[in-house]
Amino acid sequence: MAASAENSSKEKIVAAVAIGLFLVIFPWLNPGYRYLSLAITTGITAIALYGLGLQFGQAGIMSVGHAAFIGVGAYTAAILSGNVGAGFWVALPFSILLSAFIAGLVGLPSLRVSGQHYIIITFCFCALLNIALTNGGAFTGGATGLDVGSIDRIFEINFDQLRNAYYLVILALFICVVVIYLIINSSYGRTLNAIRENEPLARAVGINANLHKIGVLMVSGALAGVAGILQAYYLHHISPALYGPFPSLYLALMVMLGGARLIYGPLVGAIIVNFLPEIMRLDPIDSRIAYGVGLLIVILLLPGGVSAGLFGAYRWLMSKRQQ
């Protein structure tokens, strides 16, 4: 028993180091412009997905409007840059705080309704924000959106170079994964699990469920804010269409495909949805059909997501080998 626990923690470290190493050397594997830029998009998406994974997987609060909070982060950065000339590093804390704050506000109805009722509220907020951004005049740039400059150089690093942008995103992703891992394995993570599993019982043993629900939505919103500002500065141009209900549904799809509860789930989900159509050379319509079928298969056969499925398959293979 003790030996197997030791083994599994050793396996975990090996897996983490292997994945980390792969991500670090990826730009040197000659991925080409297309795959490297796809990797950057995937990394940015994954950061937001870790937030969604935390609120859904640990606290059981699903959202189909999550792109809205990425949008809040992105537009905060763009508006600060356009109106007061604030650069990336100055805008970063504002993007994080505003996204967290708005996510907390939108989360207030979750204290009264749950499940599909709250999901509809998130969807409505996302659609509303979209309308507001589209009709925001010069302030939000309307339907065309806003232009964003480049990230200020630090130590003479030019983040407009794809490889440097990639490493910045990977660094942010790494910090985000560490934070999420610490949360999941702390007493705070257990508290969130208690709320997910049985809220009345959680309250009955002294858990302030309302506070923690808003809290986890704010953490999730903060990560969306990081993703938003990174996306704004990577694309150099943002528009409302990026943060509408449709991108939100993709985020929900990625989290469910990858698996929300395991630490690699959101990353796996982001990689599958971003890379698979490219590798299989599917056109956008075909890929949507593929996502739909894929999601159905995952929900029916692998309720824990692809990451949990892979983990289970690995466990099964190991037990076969030992016999």
Added chain:
Amino acid sequence: MAALEIAGLRKEFGGVIALAGVDISIESDKIVGIIGPNGSGKTTLFNVVAGVHKPTAGRVTWQGKDITGKSAYRIARAGLVRTFQQAMSYPGLSVRENVRIACEHGRRREHGSKQKWSSPEEILDFVGLRGLEDALAGSMPFGNLRRLGVAVALGANPILLLLDEPAAGLNDSETSELSQLILQFPKLGIGICLIDHDMYLMGTLCERLVVLNFGTKIAEGPPDLVLNDPKVAEVYLGGEI
């Protein structure tokens, strides 16, 4: 003075009067039972006291402080902990995690006070769930789930434990094991207030019984007196025709 003072407690759900002004005092070193026919307001009483529902009128005082209408989690942290009629757990978590979560919240242990339990395992040992620490709560049979419910409540470090039908759905041997367990609580400094329909169990466990009918207290006193009270018999068996 009693630890829990309920005065004139009234609760209406729309036009239904679930509690019509109830006065009860409960000490934190005794086992007190609440009985009454279905719909007499027993569970509503627990729900209002534990902060699940806000009362329409009346006062609940806990250790001298007014806790009327306070949030459920605050009341639990003050040491007034309840269990549920439906054996509740966190089904997707292990038995150990179930108890551990309660230990991490609940009433803070006062500085320097003797700790009753140092770990979730000790509580599980006490309620007789040793060896099942890693089992998934949702996969356990009903009897064990009842024990787990008690273990979770103990984890929250209560001064007074409100047990809502702890023996419901248990067979005779499970019920007698449970009553042995409950009898030990006052020695550990935990008062018990319990609801149950098993009159034999209530008669043997409780030092005092309170009888509710249609949201009103109709009798109170030692079990042998209360159970022989003609008013109580009438409520349970119907009046003379």
